[in-house]
Amino acid sequence: MSQQNKNEWPLWEVFIRSKAGLDHKHAGSLHAADAQMAIENARDVYTRRMEGVSIWVVESKYIRASDPGEAASLYEPATDKIYRHPTFYDLPDEVKYM
């Protein structure tokens, strides 16, 4: 990550949960001087059109992302391990829609 310009406010990632939703989804990012302002900026920028009823903000520097260059070793081994999926049960009709 490049050195942040000292004159710029920190960057925050914003997650919003919609009224009917169960989880907070990533909505975007914004600059703010502190956590309080980050919540308010998120309210003003990302909930104007009733997109959500709950806001999480996290300073971007605390987000740790996986390295796309390691995708092969991280994810490919899982593709041929069908025994990890719960698909060998006969479900009775009563719970068919599980």
Add this chain to the structure above:
Amino acid sequence: MSLIYTLRLADDALILGHRISEWTGHGPILEQDIAITNTALDHLGRARSLYQYAAELFNQLPDAQKTSVFTSVAINALVAAGTPVDEDDLAYLRDSGDFRNLLLTEQPNGDWACTIARSFYYDAFHYFYFSALQHSSNAALAAIAAKSLKETTYHLRWSSEWVIRLGDGTEESHNRMQQAIDDMWMYTGEMLTMNAAEQEALAAGYGVDIAQIAPLWQNRVKEILEEATLTLPLGTWMQQGGKDGIHSENMGYILAEMQFLQRAYPGMEW
């Protein structure tokens, strides 16, 4: 009468909303540009609700009374022709003598600190004002007040936090914020003093008792300024007149910009 009372509230919302909207596209930071534009929209939405109600009240007046409410030529011409008045007519066809907004609302935006100081004084007052007005015996005003209270709660939070951040900030931000607090102070007295129409409204049962609210406002302002390491202004001389149609030079420029299109192209729609 409740027409004048309602119009005063609508004028406050319109003029302050217009002033704040002047920041659109010029905000210091993208997120704050959006935030302050949202606030302007809140005020304009409130103005619309109030003007719609005021228009209803105006149209219900006996014909003889209608021509003596306003002095502005344009709106009286409409009234003389027998046309019912609507929210746009009230907003665009009255001249400054018929506007009853607070002088505070027409002050120039200045720098960010100045805009914040103006909003802070206004929001702190209206938070308590709408809390009281939502219990008005007038159902329309009570409903508008209840909705406005939610918006004002956020506005007050936003402006208070900026006062604190700028006051308790760098030397430059502290000086600018102190200057703004001092400059806007002489316009706060008008908010806290009831004029004849407001006394009448209180007596009639639907108006807010501003005397009850003044100390609440003073305490809140003191509290926030203290946290912001700012000094509470001590001046006691207060500028007055806005509520009675006597405005500063600013008003002419505001109305010229705001009303130009409707007056140059009467009846034009988007």
